Amino acid sequence: KQEVTQIPAALSVPEGENLVLNCSFTDSAIYNLQWFRQDPGKGLTSLLLIQSSQREQTSGRLNASLDKSSGRSTLYIAASQPGDSATYLCAVTKNNFNKFYFGSGTKLNVKP
Amino acid sequence: DAGVTQSPTHLIKTRGQQVTLRCSPKSGHDTVSWYQQALGQGPQFIFQYYEEEERQRGNFPDRFSGHQFPNYSSELNVNALLLGDSALYLCASSSRQGVYGYTFGSGTRLTVV
Numbered sequence: 001k002q003e004v005t006q007i008p009a010a011l012s013v014p015e016g017e018n019l020v021l022n023c024s025f026t027d028s029a030i031y032n033l034q035w036f037r038q039d040p041g042k043g044l045t046s047l048l049l050i051q052s053s054q055r056e057q058t059s060g061r062l063n064a065s066l067d068k069s070s071g072r073s074t075l076y077i078a079a080s081q082p083g084d085s086a087t088y089l090c091a092v093t094k095n096n097f098n099k100f101y102f103g104s105g106t107k108l109n110v111k112p
Numbered sequence: 113d114a115g116v117t118q119s120p121t122h123l124i125k126t127r128g129q130q131v132t133l134r135c136s137p138k139s140g141h142d143t144v145s146w147y148q149q150a151l152g153q154g155p156q157f158i159f160q161y162y163e164e165e166e167r168q169r170g171n172f173p174d175r176f177s178g179h180q181f182p183n184y185s186s187e188l189n190v191n192a193l194l195l196g197d198s199a200l201y202l203c204a205s206s207s208r209q210g211v212y213g214y215t216f217g218s219g220t221r222l223t224v225v
Contacts, residue, residue, distance in 0.1 A: 036216070041200070042218055042219070043116075043118075043202055043219045044155075044202065044204075046214070046215065049213040091154075099145060099168055099170065100145075100155070100204075102154030102155050102156075103154050
């Protein structure tokens with residue numbers, strides 16, 4: 001069974017810092033990996049999708065990398081802002097048209 | 113272009129009652145998945161519907177059932193509610209191949225008292 005772990009569980013940084021969120025998964029046979037943002041009590045907003053054949057994806061200040069062989073992904077946030085405060089979740093699928101396995105998330109607090 | 117729409121947004125029910133949650137997928141999507149997210153945890157997969165049939169199911173009891181309609185919208189039904197069913201219920205839609213990932217709705221917050 002696929003297990004997804006996110007470290008750290010919580011992170012507090014001052015505004016302007018660059019930071020890295022980590023995600024690891026036990027079964028490297030994934031189809032794709034997706035990073036989501038979740039604001040308190042809200043649904044999930046997709047940030048980046050990485051197909052299994054890709055190594056990284058970028059969107060604005062966000063960059064996500066994928067190393068399938070080691071079962072790891074990182075989400076890099078550049079020049080963090082208070083508006084980035086949220087919980088960040090990573091999720092993997094085993095094949096297309098399949099369910100997501102989610103980590104428990106990293107709760108990020110960016111202090112002004 | 114409307115995203116995934118879920119209703120209601122909040123719901124309070126009493127133990128033993130039954131509840132129905134609704135989801136309209138994003139335009140162009142034909143597959144709907146349901147997830148349960150307990151407080152402080154990642155979402156857990158309940159089941160997935162495609163072509164009006166349940167295609168996959170997670171580790172949830174038969175009290176959880178669903179339906180997909182010809183217009184691809186879906187319902188999640190939970191019978192004999194327990195306190196532990198209190199959670200945020202998320203609906204996600206995708207195209208059949210899932211190549212472009214999934215789009216999630218804002219969820220329904222269910223509280224069982």
